[in-house]
Amino acid sequence: MRNFTLPSEELMGSGHLGCQGCGAALAMRYALKALGDRTIVVIPACCWTIIAGPFPYTSLKVPVLHTAFETAAVAASGVRAALDIQGDTETTVLAWAGDGGTFDIGLQSLSGAAERNENILYICYDNEAYMNTGIQRSGATPYLAWTTTTPEKAPKTEPKKDIMAIMVAHGIPYAATATVAYPDDFIRKVQKAKSIYGTKFLHVLAPCPPGWKAPSEWTIKLSRLAVQTRVFPLYEVEHGERYILNEPKEAQALPVSEYLKLQGRFSHLSEKDVGAIQELIEKRWQKLLRMVRESS
Amino acid sequence: MAALIGAASAGARTFTATSAHGLALMHEMLHWAAGARLPIVMANVNRAMGPPWSVWTDQNDSLSQRDTGWMQVYCESNQEVLDSVIQAYRVAERVFMPAMLVLDAFVLSHTAEQIEIPDQSLVDEYLPPYRPIYKLDPNDPRSFGALAPPDVYMELRYKMHQAMEDALDEWARADEEFSELFGRRYGLIEPYRADDAKILLVTSGTVTSTAREVIDELRAEGRRVGLLKIRVFRPFPAQLVREALRNAEKVAVIDRNISFGMGGIFAQEIKSALYNSPERPPIFGFVAGLGGRDITPKVIREIIDYTESHDEPEDLIWVGVKR
Numbered sequence: 001m002r003n004f005t006l007p008s009e010e011l012m013g014s015g016h017l018g019c020q021g022c023g024a025a026l027a028m029r030y031a032l033k034a035l036g037d038r039t040i041v042v043i044p045a046c047c048w049t050i051i052a053g054p055f056p057y058t059s060l061k062v063p064v065l066h067t068a069f070e071t072a073a074v075a076a077s078g079v080r081a082a083l084d085i086q087g088d089t090e091t092t093v094l095a096w097a098g099d100g101g102t103f104d105i106g107l108q109s110l111s112g113a114a115e116r117n118e119n120i121l122y123i124c125y126d127n128e129a130y131m132n133t134g135i136q137r138s139g140a141t142p143y144l145a146w147t148t149t150t151p152e153k154a155p156k157t158e159p160k161k162d163i164m165a166i167m168v169a170h171g172i173p174y175a176a177t178a179t180v181a182y183p184d185d186f187i188r189k190v191q192k193a194k195s196i197y198g199t200k201f202l203h204v205l206a207p208c209p210p211g212w213k214a215p216s217e218w219t220i221k222l223s224r225l226a227v228q229t230r231v232f233p234l235y236e237v238e239h240g241e242r243y244i245l246n247e248p249k250e251a252q253a254l255p256v257s258e259y260l261k262l263q264g265r266f267s268h269l270s271e272k273d274v275g276a277i278q279e280l281i282e283k284r285w286q287k288l289l290r291m292v293r294e295s296s
Numbered sequence: 297m298a299a300l301i302g303a304a305s306a307g308a309r310t311f312t313a314t315s316a317h318g319l320a321l322m323h324e325m326l327h328w329a330a331g332a333r334l335p336i337v338m339a340n341v342n343r344a345m346g347p348p349w350s351v352w353t354d355q356n357d358s359l360s361q362r363d364t365g366w367m368q369v370y371c372e373s374n375q376e377v378l379d380s381v382i383q384a385y386r387v388a389e390r391v392f393m394p395a396m397l398v399l400d401a402f403v404l405s406h407t408a409e410q411i412e413i414p415d416q417s418l419v420d421e422y423l424p425p426y427r428p429i430y431k432l433d434p435n436d437p438r439s440f441g442a443l444a445p446p447d448v449y450m451e452l453r454y455k456m457h458q459a460m461e462d463a464l465d466e467w468a469r470a471d472e473e474f475s476e477l478f479g480r481r482y483g484l485i486e487p488y489r490a491d492d493a494k495i496l497l498v499t500s501g502t503v504t505s506t507a508r509e510v511i512d513e514l515r516a517e518g519r520r521v522g523l524l525k526i527r528v529f530r531p532f533p534a535q536l537v538r539e540a541l542r543n544a545e546k547v548a549v550i551d552r553n554i555s556f557g558m559g560g561i562f563a564q565e566i567k568s569a570l571y572n573s574p575e576r577p578p579i580f581g582f583v584a585g586l587g588g589r590d591i592t593p594k595v596i597r598e599i600i601d602y603t604e605s606h607d608e609p610e611d612l613i614w615v616g617v618k619r
Contacts, residue, residue, distance in 0.1 A: 037434060037437075038434045039434065040306070040432050040434065042302065049442075050443065052439065052442060053439070053443075054442055054443040054444065055442045055444045055448060056448075057439075057442075058437075058438075060437070062434060063432040063434060063436075063437045063438055064437075064438075064439040064440065064442070065305050065306075065432055065440050065441065066441035067301065067302070067328065067441065068298065068324050068325060068328055070298075071298035071301075071325065074298040074299045075298045075299065075301055075302035077302065078299035078300060078301060078302025078303035078304075078306070079306045080302075081299070081302075081308065082302070082306035082307055082432075083306055085308055086306075086307060086308070091434050
């Protein structure tokens with residue numbers, strides 16, 4: 001553990017409506033600790049529509065704007081413009097969307113905001129399916145995973161969309177991955193993002209106990225294993241060019257089976273399937289290493 | 297529209313303009329803007345919906361958004377468009393409902409017309425700065441648009457309807473005070489040579505200007521015909537329409553739109569407004585000028601002649617359609 005103190009300020013109440021062990025709830029708590037109370041949160045349709053609490057309650061001590069599924073980035077751009085014109089350049093505008101609202105439905109508005117380099121922080125908490133509506137596959141669902149629309153006999157045959165590559169291709173000043181298993185890394189990245197002008201994108205893996213079919217007390221464990229097995233490497237990309245790996249390149253990765261075997265959504269996999277997933281992960285890892293090498 | 301919703305929620309005065317498919321594309325967010333009670337003002341150039349692609353005028357784009365909670369004002373001239381933008385902010389920011397100005401493609405858009413640009417200081421006097429009661433503000437954190445369970449949702453919808461009812465008075469007041477400062481007024485509806493008319497023609501948008509000419513000609517020929525222009529369509533000025541039509545022997549409505557399977561939308565609205573009224577003249581519903589086909593003085597004459605020569609009203613009469 002590096003020298004690290006979790007900011008003591010709590011901007012999220014304990015009375016939120018997240019499921020037990022919700023990775024997305026913990027992610028919000030860390031994000032707000034990093035950003036502080038001069039923050040406005042924009043939430044499209046996603047699990048957080050519910051977690052934030054129904055009218056007249058709210059689980060956040062910062063302003064929240066709920067908006068439609070595809071509009072997180074563009075609504076955040078509007079909030080930013082209004083703050084700027086009123087002379088408030090200090091407040092951070094945080095778009096906080098799930099994988100469905102980012103990888104699929106909100107991609108064009110996110111791409112538009114990124115292309116215009118809107119001064120917003122966009123965090124995608126990725127639980128790898130439409131969890132709020134009952135675990136339907138999204139573009140973020142991993143290869144061969146079970147969801148209600150990709151049942152065991154016909155699991156998802158497409159690999160997870162590489163959202164980081166898409167965002168990096170926009171040349172935005174900052175993009176990074178993070179998980180709740182490494183709060184020091186998570187908070188450092190949010191604070192770094194806050195200090196940069198322009199569009200910042202954070203891709204946060206957010207384990208979902210009901211959707212992943214895993215016990216709620218394993219959220220941190222699964223987040224850590226996702227990094228240790230290189231299913232979800234931690235890295236940053238500056239200005240679409242400079243790749244920074246947040247772990248030793250040489251460290252021996254754990255086999256992906258260590259991660260998969262803890263989750264019911266992968267329980268139907270054969271050894272051959274696991275091998276195919278391992279291969280896919282190795283391929284993406286080698287690509288990432290190549291990018292790191294080429295940019296250093 | 298989502299950008300405007302974000303900006304208006306954070307306390308800014310906002311404006312955009314769109315047309316046809318652009319409007320249809322933002323349908324979801326039109327509901328959102330109204331439900332969020334944001335006084336956004338937008339101009340919509342009336343253009344026909346595809347397919348097939350069309351860039352010419354008709355009202356199906358804006359009338360498809362009738363039930364989103366937006367106020368709608370159908371304008372006759374470019375001066376009226378500009379004046380209505382100023383009036384719309386005034387009304388929208390009092391009742392907290394969004395407002396859409398509607399203007400016909402190519403007849404008003406893409407054309408040059410001399411207009412008087414109101415003096416900025418007078419506009420400032422007429423329209424004070426926008427100061428929302430609630431906005432996204434880190435000093436006063438609130439949540440906007442959160443899940444509303446059945447025990448509160450209906451009340452929020454009731455309040456939107458009440459705001460629309462209030463908007464009828466606000467439009468009248470806004471128009472009155474506008475006329476005091478700028479010398480122009482438009483009304484929510486405008487009767488033209490309607491007092492002793494046996495046949496009343498009902499129009500909206502630029503067809504009205506053509507109809508004025510035709511009415512003048514017919515009056516010169518000694519025929520008792522008049523005109524009613526519907527300017528404010530939402531909120532619908534039902535009482536004013538009832539009063540304006542009560543003494544007519546027949547009413548002919550020109551709809552530059554079509555609700556497939558029913559008929560012209562203005563005709564439906566007017567019939568609906570009159571049904572519970574003791575004085576309800578027969579209503580002839582004419583659909584004309586779809587996809588930018590010209591509604592010429594000749595076409596309007598035919599419509600009036602048809603109405604005059606038929607005793608039984610018809611819900612839907614297609615004008616000039618090639619069969």
